[in-house]
Amino acid sequence: MGKKESLFLEKIRLEIQGEKTGTPHELAEKIGLSRRMTYYYINRLKKNGENIAYSRKKQTFLYVKSTEEVVH
Numbered sequence: 001m002g003k004k005e006s007l008f009l010e011k012i013r014l015e016i017q018g019e020k021t022g023t024p025h026e027l028a029e030k031i032g033l034s035r036r037m038t039y040y041y042i043n044r045l046k047k048n049g050e051n052i053a054y055s056r057k058k059q060t061f062l063y064v065k066s067t068e069e070v071v072h
Helices: 003-017 024-031 035-047
Strands: 052-055 060-063
Touching (some): 035 052
16 A cells, blocks of 8 residues: 555545545545545445445444444
């Protein structure tokens, strides 16, 4: 994993931990990536075992206890 990739992953983690990502488009703008690349990195985090979901109600990505937990 490259230095740039590690930086983007860490930025995404911090935003998710604070539950302040905003919409996928807003998160992409915050971290300086396209929406598509933002999803690419989120999916990488998920493949590495991080349970991440998107709450439409809160308009943020967040960590959940299990991938089966439903977030509204």
